[in-house]
Structures are given as C-alpha cells and as structure tokens.
Amino acid sequence: MTTALPESDRAAYRAALVDLARADTRIWCLDSDMGGLEKQFQAELPDQYVDVGIAEANLMSIAAALASTGILPFANTMAAFASARALEQVKLDIAYHGLPVRIVATHAGFSAAHYGPTHHAQSDLAAMRTLPNMTVLTPADAYETVRLVTAAAYLPGPVYLRLGRNPIEPVYAGDDAVGTDLTIGKAVELRAGDDVTIVAAGALPVRFALEAADDLAAGGVGARVLNLHTIKPLDVAALVAAAEQTAGIVTVEDHSVLGGVGGAVAEVLAEHRPVPVRRVGIADSFCARPGTHTEQLAAAGVSTAHVVAAALSISPLCTSIWD
Amino acid sequence: MSVEALAEPSPVGDLVGLHRTALAVREHILAMGAGAVGTHVGGSLSAVDILVALYREVLRVRPDEPGWPDRDHFILSKGHASAALYATLAECGFFPVEELGTYGRAGGRLMAHPTPAVPGVEFATGSLGHGLALGAGLALAAKRAGRDKRVFVLMGDGELQEGSVWEAAMAAAHHELDNLTAIVDRNRLQISGSTEDRLRLEPLADKWRAFGWQTSEVDGHDFAQLVPALRTPPSAGGPAVLIADTVKGRGVRHLQHRKQSHFAKLGPEAYERAVTALRAAA
Structure with a gap:
C-alpha cells in the first residue's frame, strides 16, 4: 500500500x-x-x-x-x-x-x-x-x-x-521503499557501481549524488551512491568496502566542508583504507546574498556539477575518461 | 502510620545536630582545600548551612537508595561548591566519609565539579546557569505525574549573571511550578570582587518578584530561620525563592568576606591555621 x-x-x-x-x-x-x-x-x-x-x-x-x-x-x-x-x-x-x-x-x-x-x-x-x-x-x-x-x-x-525546511523530492518511491533496510548506523546503497563512490547525506546532497551518478553513467563511469543517513555511528564497514572496491570517495553535504560528512569519512579512510577523497560541501565562508537553497549551495560549491567534477578528478577516473 | 510520624517535628529541627554536622562539613571542606587539587573554599563555606539544613531536616531522600523514585530533588547549580555537597552527602550517609580523601584524585569518582557518578548527585553542574532549568524540568515532570515531591536548586549570586537563569525563572513562573524552591547563596562576592561592582544584581528581590516568584530573605547561617523557611513549600500557583544572606568563607574568620577565599589550595600551615580558626569560632 x-x-x-x-x-x-x-x-x-x-x-x-x-x-x-x-x-x-x-x-x-x-x-x-x-x-x-x-x-x-x-x-x-x-x-x-x-x-x-x-x-x-x-x-x-x-x-x-x-x-x-x-x-x-x-x-x-x-x-x-x-x-x-x-x-x-x-x-x-x-x-x-x-x-x-x-x-x-x-x-x-x-x-x-x-x-x-x-x-x-x-x-x-x-x-x-x-x-x-x-x-x-x-x-x-x-x-x-x-x-x-x-x-x-x-x-x-x-x-x-x-531536518530541512523546504519541500523535498522523495528518494524512495512507492512500494520499493517498504523493502529498503533503514537501520540506524547502516548506509543505504542507492546505486551500485564500482568505479567511484559518492557518499551523500541529507535531501539535496542525495539528490545531487543521484543526478551526478546518472551523468557519470552516461559517460561510462559507474558511480556507487551511498546515502549516509546516520553520521554517527558511522557505517565504517560500508565506507571501507567502497574504498576497497572503487577508485575513491566523493562526499556531498549541505554543511561546511570542514568537520561534517567529508571530515568524518576522511578520518575513517585515512586510518583504515587511504584512497582519494574529494569533499563537496559548503566552502569555509558565510553566504550573505539571498537566493534559493539550491542557488546558495551552488554558489558555495555544492551542486550536481560539483559532484561530477569531483568524481572525475579522482585520478584513475580521469585516465579512463580521457583515454 | 508510625508513632514517630505522628510526633510534631521541631520547627527548627535538631539544632545541636545541625551545628555538629555543619562543623564537620566545614572541616571536610578545609581538608579538601588542603588536598592535591585544592577547592573553592569560600563559596563552599558560605553554602554549608543551607546544605546541612536541607539534607538533615527538609529533603525527603534515602541515602541508601539515592534513586528512590519518590525522593525530593536537590540540584547544586553552583557546582563549584562540590566540596560542601560531597561532605554533606557523606555526613548524611550517601557514601563513606573516608572517600572524601579521594576528592579530585585519579582513580576516584569525586570529580571536582559534581557528577552523577557520585551517589546523591542528580546532575552534573559547575557550568553556571544550568541548575534552575533542570530543576524546573524535574518540577514539571512531578506536577504532571501528580507526584508529591519538592525540587530545590541552590544557586550562587554571581551565577545570576547568566542569562539562562532568567529563561528558567520565566518558565517556572509561567508553568506555575509551586513545587520548586530556589535558594540564592547571597555571599556578595564573585572571583573578581563584589557582585555589585562587577555586574550589579540589586535590587535582587525585586527582580525575582518581577519574574513572578514568591520571594523571601533569610539569614543563610541561622538554622532557626533556614529550616522553617525551607520546610515551607511555595504557596499554590508558583515557585519560591529564598535569598539567603551568607558570608563567603563563613566559619574561618580570616577567610570571611574575602574574594581571595574563592579558590584555595591550602598548604599544611594554612590548613592548620584555618582549622584552628574554625574550631575556635564553633
């Protein structure tokens, strides 16, 4: 139902x-x-x-x-x-x-x-x-x-x-949602992929991650998308597996690039499985001009395009794309 | 109902016992001040008689069952006076008096600011301005649950400079928490000097009245005033505050009324001098 x-x-x-x-x-x-x-x-x-x-x-x-x-x-x-x-x-x-x-x-x-x-x-x-x-x-x-x-x-x-403030598009649609395992502390794999991993948290970041995965797929790059709905306790196993199985990790968040999702992921991987990490987050600055949520994030460095660029900047992918 | 329960308690309590306990608590405070980490001596000594009156004659608590669900609650919002609280709890049987020797030391549980790991401590305090809101929450929970219990919060006077105190003061009056009693340890000194010189509190009683509190003033070292005042619950409809006129360093003549007594790490000679002065004045 x-x-x-x-x-x-x-x-x-x-x-x-x-x-x-x-x-x-x-x-x-x-x-x-x-x-x-x-x-x-x-x-x-x-x-x-x-x-x-x-x-x-x-x-x-x-x-x-x-x-x-x-x-x-x-x-x-x-x-x-x-x-x-x-x-x-x-x-x-x-x-x-x-x-x-x-x-x-x-x-x-x-x-x-x-x-x-x-x-x-x-x-x-x-x-x-x-x-x-x-x-x-x-x-x-x-x-x-x-x-x-x-x-x-x-x-x-x-x-x-x-939580946010604004209406948001559903990530999980209809009956598919009911079967999804939503356990606190366990990341949800929204897309399978073995070239690069995008780890996103929150409404717009997850949407950007899914859109970026579509764009990357069109270019022949398989992006795994992990929805990190729990920042603490962190799903270390899923992150380490992603680091082992893909070329690197892109993190996406509606939060400062310092100390949030990117920080947490980088901390874990630096110790367990060092791989390239690119953090897509709000640049270390205040946003002082009005705009929509999406516009302000884009101005601060968070958008689908930023996620795609970050994914492609991970060196093995650059090679595969440009070869 | 037992025979004891039918007997009318003395309106001022067991004065001899109160004085004896207060002296013991003050001696423990000086001993903790002479320990490895020192302690906030002045504000502990000013709070002693309030604490002893509460624990000996007013609070409905069980030292052998600190988590007893029907207990009254006490929060020492001025957590810097941990030495006074720990000594009072130990003298009242919450934990062995010998444990006071571990104050602030590794391996023990007597953190130099109160923590709930210590039997009888309800909340960790020491960052000022938290206790009154915590007390308001406990009082609200008791009222909604229909439990007949009282909540007491002891604050320092300098602490009243924290804005969060007045958020809680508004909330307690608005929610008509007539099971909540606040006590202000009005010793008139903070670390840098007089409260009136640093950030003026007066007219303090008027402030509390304006916030909707039943307000009274007592001598914070006179058990004959303290015990009846603390035993009397607030009138229906709102919380009450007792502004207890106290002396920083009370009991040790050369420490009294001196901001230098705020914190002390007493060497052996200073400790002996202080204990001698305390006993001479007792």
Whole structure:
C-alpha cells in the first residue's frame, strides 16, 4: 500500500511524532515557539506538550530533566540554535548524562536560504558528532524521516535529528521503499557501481549524488551512491568496502566542508583504507546574498556539477575518461 | 502510620545536630582545600548551612537508595561548591566519609565539579546557569505525574549573571511550578570582587518578584530561620525563592568576606591555621 508523502521532512516528522505520542504517553513534544506545533500537537495531546518559550538553552535543560524521569522528550528548535546557542546545554545536560532526548533541528544547512547566516546551520554536524553518546541522523526525504524517527524514538541515548525546511523530492518511491533496510548506523546503497563512490547525506546532497551518478553513467563511469543517513555511528564497514572496491570517495553535504560528512569519512579512510577523497560541501565562508537553497549551495560549491567534477578528478577516473 | 510520624517535628529541627554536622562539613571542606587539587573554599563555606539544613531536616531522600523514585530533588547549580555537597552527602550517609580523601584524585569518582557518578548527585553542574532549568524540568515532570515531591536548586549570586537563569525563572513562573524552591547563596562576592561592582544584581528581590516568584530573605547561617523557611513549600500557583544572606568563607574568620577565599589550595600551615580558626569560632 502506498500512502501520500508529506511535502517536507519536517512536516513528515511532525505527523510521525503525533502518531508516536498517541501510542505512548511518555513521548512529549517540547516546543520553543516553532509555530504550528500548538495546533498539531498541543491541541490533541496537551499533557504531553510543553512550550518553554523562545529560550533554547532552557529547552535543552528542561528536556534533559524530563528525560531523567522516564519521559521521552522531542526538543524542537532550529539547527542553528540547537547546535550553537544551546550547545552547552546539549553537551552537558543531555550528552554528558546520556539522556534520551531527541533534538529535532529543522532549517539545517542552507535550507533557510534567503534568511542568511542567522538561520543557516553549516557547523551543526561538526558540533554534534563530536559529542560523546550522541546519535546523529540526516534523513534524505520524508519517508526516511518517518522511518528514522520511529527507529530513534526508543534509542537509549540522545539523538540529533537534522531536518530541512523546504519541500523535498522523495528518494524512495512507492512500494520499493517498504523493502529498503533503514537501520540506524547502516548506509543505504542507492546505486551500485564500482568505479567511484559518492557518499551523500541529507535531501539535496542525495539528490545531487543521484543526478551526478546518472551523468557519470552516461559517460561510462559507474558511480556507487551511498546515502549516509546516520553520521554517527558511522557505517565504517560500508565506507571501507567502497574504498576497497572503487577508485575513491566523493562526499556531498549541505554543511561546511570542514568537520561534517567529508571530515568524518576522511578520518575513517585515512586510518583504515587511504584512497582519494574529494569533499563537496559548503566552502569555509558565510553566504550573505539571498537566493534559493539550491542557488546558495551552488554558489558555495555544492551542486550536481560539483559532484561530477569531483568524481572525475579522482585520478584513475580521469585516465579512463580521457583515454 | 508510625508513632514517630505522628510526633510534631521541631520547627527548627535538631539544632545541636545541625551545628555538629555543619562543623564537620566545614572541616571536610578545609581538608579538601588542603588536598592535591585544592577547592573553592569560600563559596563552599558560605553554602554549608543551607546544605546541612536541607539534607538533615527538609529533603525527603534515602541515602541508601539515592534513586528512590519518590525522593525530593536537590540540584547544586553552583557546582563549584562540590566540596560542601560531597561532605554533606557523606555526613548524611550517601557514601563513606573516608572517600572524601579521594576528592579530585585519579582513580576516584569525586570529580571536582559534581557528577552523577557520585551517589546523591542528580546532575552534573559547575557550568553556571544550568541548575534552575533542570530543576524546573524535574518540577514539571512531578506536577504532571501528580507526584508529591519538592525540587530545590541552590544557586550562587554571581551565577545570576547568566542569562539562562532568567529563561528558567520565566518558565517556572509561567508553568506555575509551586513545587520548586530556589535558594540564592547571597555571599556578595564573585572571583573578581563584589557582585555589585562587577555586574550589579540589586535590587535582587525585586527582580525575582518581577519574574513572578514568591520571594523571601533569610539569614543563610541561622538554622532557626533556614529550616522553617525551607520546610515551607511555595504557596499554590508558583515557585519560591529564598535569598539567603551568607558570608563567603563563613566559619574561618580570616577567610570571611574575602574574594581571595574563592579558590584555595591550602598548604599544611594554612590548613592548620584555618582549622584552628574554625574550631575556635564553633
């Protein structure tokens, strides 16, 4: 049976949260004036809802305290605030105590687009993945969001769920999706290929990776595409296998080129299987001009074309293409 | 119901026992100050009587079962005063008094800022401005669950310069957390000098009232005031704060009211002098 997909991952998440909370009174929604949760959640489940105000530090500390009593709080804010303004509360009150708070961070990467750096979150993966005990999830579409939220609801420790803002194309379509193994910590191979591997995380990066794989295939290059929906714990086995079986790795992310997906992959491969790595990510700069999400990413170095160029720059491929 | 439970408790508690415990706790603090890593002596000594009053006469806790689900909660938000908390917990039976000798040392569990690895410690503290929000969360959980338990948070006065304190103050009043009591250890000194010279707190009671808190002021070294004030729950509808007038370095005359007492690593002679002064004043 196929159900209609919501238009954005954050809308899908909200619907999934209400479903989870209906079935389990321990699941609470903590709001920090995100807008809409009062209608979608509070109106139906007021005893499992708290608005802490526009106060993200407070949000994280209160979530930690609630979690210490057996409640399973979903703390809702934007990635920019979860990963910077309230990072100390996340580090100490949540991660240090290993408490089962689900930090749901929307508007990640450049998805807040024309609002600019005040609402861009380009360092959140770097911050969150270096916190001990933290699980870090970056779903690629609405379907994957629902599956991962459901899988994460009962993890024993804290979770950072990285969501965007905008409507997104589905990666998984129709009945095919149901059979996909979506296990936290296990990368999903979206395309088979033995020449080069593209490792992507998040909605637009995964789309760019798939488009790049099509372009490369047209040129006779077989690109494997791994959807890295879990940044921590990292699927080391899939990455090492890709390094062994293909000429090198291209990483793609809606995040700074420093410290995120590219950083994590490079760290692992440098130790386990050194191969060429090309990082497609946001250049180390702020984006100060308005534009769409896609336009801003392209200006910062993240697009299908950048992925193709990076893949071709891995030397054995250059040889095969130009010979 | 037991006969003991029917007996009316003294409104001020066991004064002799309280003073005896407070003296022992202060001696432990000085010993930790004389240990390998030193300690925050001044702010620990100012908090002692509040802690002893809470643990001896007010908090419903079980030292042999720190995780007892029906317990009252206490959070030492000014985690720098770990020596005072650890000594109080040890004197009240949460762990052996002898373990205080391992304070801050490798191989032990007594981190120099509190951690939950220590029996009786609810949350890791020491980064200022976290405790009140944590206490608000615990109080909210208890209220929603219909549990009859109280939550206490002890903050330093300098700590009130952290903005997160006031986020939590707003939230606790808004959510009508009448099971939450905050205590301010108002010793008037932070590391660089007077709170009023560094970043002014006064009119402090007015600030709390304006944030919707039931506000009262007590002598933070007088058990006859502290015990009844702490035993009295907030009135229905909102949280309460006690601003406890205290003295940094309390109990050791030459350390009192001195910002230099903020942190100390006492050599053998300084330790002997301090213990002698403490016992002479007791």
